[in-house]
Amino acid sequence: MNVLIEENAAHPRLPALLTAYHLATEAEKGAAVTGPADLPAARRAEAEDPVTAFAADTVLLAAAPETGEAVGCLVLKAGPVPEVKRVWVEPDARGRGLAGALMGEALRRAAAAGAERVRLTVWEWRRGPLALYRKLGFEPAPSWDDRPGLLCLEKRLAPGDRVELLASDAVRRHAEGLAALLVDAVDGGASVGFPAPLEPAEAAAWWAGTAGTRDVWAAFGPDGAVTGAVTLVRAGTANGRHRGEIARLLVHRAARGRGLGRRLLAAAEAHAAATGLTLLVLDTQTDSPAERLYRGAGWTAAGTIPDYAADPSGVLRPTTLYYKLLAA
Structure with missing residues (x-):
């Protein structure tokens, strides 16, 4: 299946995708969230104004081939070691390779930028994403975030241009x-x-x-x-x-x-x-x-x-x- 990947921090669908990601994450952690207003201030600000929040980063969106509507997102945070964040695909669009396509594009861009490795964190209860990251070659790495239940993973990349x-x-x-x-x-x-x-x-x-x-x-x-x-x-x-x-x-x-x-x-x-x-x-x-x-x-x-x-x-x-x- 061909998945259209677009880089666009100003995409009109991005705030809704980020909000859904943060609401799901807070709920999985046991927080009492019923809507965007219950999100922590930093997370709420990120979803409300992603252009500002990710001004130095790469924001990717994946579109459903049938409709062309953006149904998934990923943020590749800039830095000496680029970090994959905010990987999200709407529940009714899962199982069709969109997350894998987003990850593949993020890894390709990181390699093209000359990065030696890419890192990410994933909650240990997210079995599906964890399986995808392991399949892509991510391995356990020394922790840079000691929150309980958060796994730190890294993948080494081939040299780029x-x-x-x-x-x-x-x-x-x-x-x-x-x-x-x-x-x-x-x-x-x-x-x-x-x-x-x-x-x-x-x-x-x-x-x-x-x-x-x-x-x-x-x-x-x-x-x-x-x-x-x-x-x-x-x-x-x-x-x-x-x-x-x-x-x-x-x-x-x-x-x-x-x-x-x-x-x-x-x-x-x-x-x-x-x-x-x-x-x-x-x-x-x-x-x-x-x-x-x-x-x-x-x-x-x-x-x-x-x-x-x-x-x-x-x-x-x-x-x-x-x-x-x-x-x-």
């Missing part, structure tokens, strides 16, 4: 690898400003020319090869200093499926916000796979322009413009 903000000299130093990435994108049909075939020397010259004119992030695989990149271009006008543009988000075809696009985009967004930008814009070919990534990351479509740019084969294609407001 490293994402790095490159200084100007590093962009020039890695120009050959970045060029190979750009050539791969054009060969794959991506509309990234160049007709096919793109010569490596031309691609390398383009990357060398970006040094000092835009922020560049690159992803490196365990073998040191460039596996992805993204750039951030800051507006040059006095009245646009609050704004930046995401451009050339690229993932090598051999490295796709590891969450690199999401990681590169998140790195650029976080840096933009930290350096005072409050608005980001981008454009991408309409109906391309990238649109799903941007929508899942909270970007808003502003409109579509027909015949905006030629694809590598020379055919004019429509482009959709997106924007994202960053927290001030």
Whole structure:
């Protein structure tokens, strides 16, 4: 069964899912809870405003294939050792692999972020979740939470890709690898400003020319090869200093499926916000796979322009413009 997983802390169904999780947990612990108002203040605040509560974390939702409605959630807490929290699937949607799909996506993202291990806690009476975690390779770990009945588990991960903000000299130093990435994108049909075939020397010259004119992030695989990149271009006008543009988000075809696009985009967004930008814009070919990534990351479509740019084969294609407001 195909399960749709979406990253979206602002999803309208998330407060209800988190509330159900906390109500069930408190009831299992023997607390007298009859509704959201009975939840501990911290738990209630988390369910009421998950965007604020999980601002630094990854929030995943699972949709029922039949209806497309979000019926499960998971939070991957950021930190030196990422921690899985708030795993919940509505009772009438259980038994169809949604929890496993959420866990699999969380583990994939943690590995792609370079985490060496992932940890979680589970109440010893939750036999179903405990069986799932053991099946996924989680093992008992030294306790970091001594509440009675709470088990601490960890899973070691294989090394993932490293994402790095490159200084100007590093962009020039890695120009050959970045060029190979750009050539791969054009060969794959991506509309990234160049007709096919793109010569490596031309691609390398383009990357060398970006040094000092835009922020560049690159992803490196365990073998040191460039596996992805993204750039951030800051507006040059006095009245646009609050704004930046995401451009050339690229993932090598051999490295796709590891969450690199999401990681590169998140790195650029976080840096933009930290350096005072409050608005980001981008454009991408309409109906391309990238649109799903941007929508899942909270970007808003502003409109579509027909015949905006030629694809590598020379055919004019429509482009959709997106924007994202960053927290001030």
